[in-house]
Amino acid sequence: MMRFLTAGESHGPALCAIVEGLPANLRVDPAAVNRELARRQQGYGRGGRMKIEKDRVEVLTGLRFKRTLGSPLTLRINNRDFENWTGKMAPDGEAPEELDAVTRPRPGHADLAGAQKYNLADVRDVLERASARETAARVAVGAVAKEMLAAFGISVYSQVVSIGEIAADTLSPDELVIQYEKVENSPVRSADLVAEEKMKTRIDRAKADGDSLGGVFEVVVQGVPVGLGSHVQWDKKLDGRLAGALMSIQAIKGVEIGAGFAAAVRPGSLVHDEIGYEDGRGYFRLTNRAGGLEGGITNGEPLMVRAAMKPIPTLYKPLRSVDMTDHAPFEAAVERSDACAVPAAAIVGEAVVAWEVAVALREKLGGDSTEEMKANLENYLELLARR
Numbered sequence: 001m002m003r004f005l006t007a008g009e010s011h012g013p014a015l016c017a018i019v020e021g022l023p024a025n026l027r028v029d030p031a032a033v034n035r036e037l038a039r040r041q042q043g044y045g046r047g048g049r050m051k052i053e054k055d056r057v058e059v060l061t062g063l064r065f066k067r068t069l070g071s072p073l074t075l076r077i078n079n080r081d082f083e084n085w086t087g088k089m090a091p092d093g094e095a096p097e098e099l100d101a102v103t104r105p106r107p108g109h110a111d112l113a114g115a116q117k118y119n120l121a122d123v124r125d126v127l128e129r130a131s132a133r134e135t136a137a138r139v140a141v142g143a144v145a146k147e148m149l150a151a152f153g154i155s156v157y158s159q160v161v162s163i164g165e166i167a168a169d170t171l172s173p174d175e176l177v178i179q180y181e182k183v184e185n186s187p188v189r190s191a192d193l194v195a196e197e198k199m200k201t202r203i204d205r206a207k208a209d210g211d212s213l214g215g216v217f218e219v220v221v222q223g224v225p226v227g228l229g230s231h232v233q234w235d236k237k238l239d240g241r242l243a244g245a246l247m248s249i250q251a252i253k254g255v256e257i258g259a260g261f262a263a264a265v266r267p268g269s270l271v272h273d274e275i276g277y278e279d280g281r282g283y284f285r286l287t288n289r290a291g292g293l294e295g296g297i298t299n300g301e302p303l304m305v306r307a308a309m310k311p312i313p314t315l316y317k318p319l320r321s322v323d324m325t326d327h328a329p330f331e332a333a334v335e336r337s338d339a340c341a342v343p344a345a346a347i348v349g350e351a352v353v354a355w356e357v358a359v360a361l362r363e364k365l366g367g368d369s370t371e372e373m374k375a376n377l378e379n380y381l382e383l384l385a386r387r
Ligand SMILES: Cc1cc2nc3c(=O)[nH]c(=O)nc-3n(C[C@H](O)[C@H](O)[C@H](O)COP(=O)(O)O)c2cc1C
Pocket: 047, 108, 109, 110, 130, 131, 132, 135, 249, 250, 251, 252, 310, 312, 313, 314, 315, 336, 337, 338, 339, 341, 344, 345, 348
């Protein structure tokens, strides 16, 4: 079984992750992890914090000369901003007499519900962990998953579909593979350069208005073999696992697989993918509205999932809230925040999708080493070719 945990507060010393269940003899290059961490930091619309951080991974365990040992991997990313927060966030030592507790919960954040649930008087005890800073750790874990998938010819891409009300023309999975560099190098991660300009202007306007924007991104996985995930039990269905993983990203409020919500308004004849067969190629679908999944099982077509992100909740234009000490109303003031983080969230989306596909691949192929997995895949593909 593959599993991981993350730990770490946004302004604490570091973020950590422990990853267990990787096969032995898998090449994992920390430089590749750093590349993914940098991609997450780049999207258009980010605020002041990204100017401080330069995320880099340290691998503390589980790797020897860039090769996995089969033992748990420990990853650490230091928070550069911690040095500005030692007085408020030091894990050890005594609390200062004037701690300057946060008693004003911000709407749209975990602040109030978290403080109530955990009996905490200082909202900082909640917000530090609820922050999307945590997604840096998940992107590091996802980067390791991507390394594993790449060893099996599977690749993960993403593109931004819309920012606020501005929609972009998206690339098909095949076009996306070919033109990925264009998407990667664009600040909004959209290949539609006309829409991208409009999106940037829209983000600038939201920022100037003291407002924020959400949007939709798409993650595509190419090269997935038939048969990952399973119909036999609810928690083995890969569509459910992917949806859960995407929904667990901070600010994600909706997930679609394939045609998604659009399928609900179309007749069945315009939704279901007809089946074809060609010698050498085997079975295929004439269309891919199912997004590569039927019955919770991959069907050999590219995986296509979309996630909707709400607008960033911290606004320069203040929202009303209530102080937890005296219940007096106030308007939440902000020092710094992202105005739009959809392009960054798309990278997090790639990471969590890569992880879930890697888990399903591992479940399908078993084994303890990369070689054993590869032999099992070959055997399975041979079996498939006979059907
Ligand atoms: C990459 C990324 C960056 C984010 N940056 C901010 C930010 O700067 N300010 C903010 O208020 N929320 C930001 N968020 C969203 C909040 O973390 C999130 O809305 C909040 O923790 C509440 O969780 P929920 O929206 O999932 O309910 C960001 C989310 C992501 C994925």
